[in-house]
Structure formats: C-alpha cells, structure tokens
Amino acid sequence: MEIFVDSAGPLLSALGTTILMALVAGIGSLLLGTLIVAARISPIPVLRGAAFAYVQFFVNVPLLVLLVLAVFALPDAGILLPLGPTAVIVLILYEAAYVAEAIRSGVNTVGNGQIEASRALGFTLVQTLRLIVIPQSLRAAVQPIGNVMIALTMNTALAAAVGVVELTAAANKLNLIEAQPILIFTAAGLAYMLLALVIGLSAGRIERKVAILR
Numbered sequence: 459m460e461i462f463v464d465s466a467g468p469l470l471s472a473l474g475t476t477i478l479m480a481l482v483a484g485i486g487s488l489l490l491g492t493l494i495v496a497a498r499i500s501p502i503p504v505l506r507g508a509a510f511a512y513v514q515f516f517v518n519v520p521l522l523v524l525l526v527l528a529v530f531a532l533p534d535a536g537i538l539l540p541l542g543p544t545a546v547i548v549l550i551l552y553e554a555a556y557v558a559e560a561i562r563s564g565v566n567t568v569g570n571g572q573i574e575a576s577r578a579l580g581f582t583l584v585q586t587l588r589l590i591v592i593p594q595s596l597r598a599a600v601q602p603i604g605n606v607m608i609a610l611t612m613n614t615a616l617a618a619a620v621g622v623v624e625l626t627a628a629a630n631k632l633n634l635i636e637a638q639p640i641l642i643f644t645a646a647g648l649a650y651m652l653l654a655l656v657i658g659l660s661a662g663r664i665e666r667k668v669a670i671l672r
Contacts, residue, residue, distance in 0.1 A: 461636045462645065465628075472628030473649060479546055479624060480611040480653070486550035487610065488603070491557025495595070496587050498558065499565055509558070516555035522616050524548050529620045545617040549610060556606045564599030565591060597668040604661025608654045615650070625649060 462469065497509035516524075528548045532539065539547075568591050576586045596603075618627035629646040633639050 461632065461638065461642070465632050469625075469628050469632070472623055472625045475542070475623065476611070476614050476625040477653070479542070479549065479614045479617065479622075480607070483546050483549035483553060483614070484607050484610055486546070487553035487557050487606075490550060490554035491561060492592060492596075494554060494558035495561040495565065496592065498562060499587075499591070500583065513555045513558055516552050517559070521548070521552050521613055522619060524552055525616060525620045541617075541620060541622050545614075545620065545622050549613060549617075553606060553610045553613070556609070557603060560599045560602035560606055561592075561595050563602060564595035564597070567598040568594045600661055600665040600668060604657060604665075607661070608657050611653050611657060612650060 494509050494512060497505040498513070500506060525545060525548050528544050529541065532544065572590055573586060576590050581589070614624055615626040617624055618630065621627075623631075625646055629642050633642045636642065
C-alpha cells in the first residue's frame with residue numbers, strides 16, 4: 459500500500475481526468491446522439507441517410523484507430539488541439555452513434571397514435587420530436603444509455619495510447635517505477651469497476667423514477 463500512498467497525488471489527478479473525460483464526453487454524446495436519432499426518424503431522406511451513414515461509420519471503426527487518426531492527422535490538417543480535448547471530441551463522436559442506437563430503441567415504445575394525434579393538433583415535425591417522441595424515448599432507454607455510459611468510461615482508458623495522462627496511463631507509469639503490475643493494475647481495475655457500479659446504480663435509480671406506467 460505504500461506505493462499508492464507515495465503516488466496518491468498523481469493517481470488521484472489521473473482518476474479526476476478519467477472522470478472529467480467520461481462526464482464531458484457522456485453529456486456531449488447524449489446531446490449529439492439525440493440529434494442523430496432525430497435525423498434518423500425524420501421524413502427527410504437526406505437526413506435519414508446521413509444519420510444512418512454516421513452510425514454505421516462509427517460503430518464499425520475501432521475507437522483506437524479514430525484516436526490515432528485524430529491525434530496525428532488533425533495537426534497535418536492545420537488543426538492543433540491539446541491531447542485531452544482531442545480525445546474527448548473523438549469519444550463524443552464515437553459514443554454518440556451508440557447513444558443514438560439506444561435512444562432509437564426507445565422510439566419504438568412511442569405509439570403511432572400519439573404521433574398521429576400531434577399531427578392532427580397541428581404540431582410541426584420539430585414540435586412532435588421535441589415534445590412527444592424524444593422525451594418518451596429517453597425515458598424508455600435509460601438503462602441502454604447507462605450501458606453506453608459505462609462503455610464510454612471504460613473506453614477513456616484508450617486515451618492513454620495517444621498520450622493522455624488518465625488513470626490507465628498513470629498506473630502504467632507507476633508500474634514502470636515499482637514493477638508490481640498485478641497489484642497496480644488490479645487497483646486500477648477496481649477503480650474502473652467502482653465507476654461502472656456508480657453509473658449502473660444511478661441509471662437504475664433514474665429508470666425507476668422516470669418509468670412510463672402503461
């Protein structure tokens with residue numbers, strides 16, 4: 459335990475970076491994913507096609523490839539960003555595709571009668587999506603979205619591969635000094651497990667609160 463006490467500062471800082479990345483990327487992917495699913499269910503073919511292509515691209519390309527591309531290709535294109543924000547942007551773009559699929563599963567719970575009623579009342583497409591479809595879809599998809607958020611938190615570890623000093627990178631640095639991989643990476647794994655438990659329990663609690671009684 460002495461090695462953790464001596465390195466408590468860097469480890470806690472790295473854990474904070476992991477939590478901040480997961481929080482910012484989680485909020486960003488939720489907002490972007492909602493826009494994507496609105497495009498996927500819109501009656502405009504171009505929007506549906508673009509949203510479908512977006513989802514198919516990001517669910518079929520490994521996140522690590524995207525991170526490496528962003529870190530090395532963006533500077534060549536004249537776009538210079540710090541490593542941390544670059545990793546968060548890639549996480550948002552990547553996880554938004556999965557969030558969109560999770561919300562789209564909730565769209566199926568919205569009855570056609572409600573949509574037809576909104577049209578009869580003169581609602582526009584945006585009003586129908588904003589007031590009827592999206593709110594109910596989000597409530598129905600709390601647990602799938604929670605699962606995506608857990609995966610997102612685990613995926614922040616890949617940012618270590620491109621130089622972001624988050625929890626996995628800090629654990630690796632400590633192991634290079636102390637040479638105790640089992641102890642150090644077991645502790646890091648337990649930290650990730652604790653984060654996943656918090657997200658899972660929070661999602662379960664939110665799901666019970668917003669459950670739609672039918």
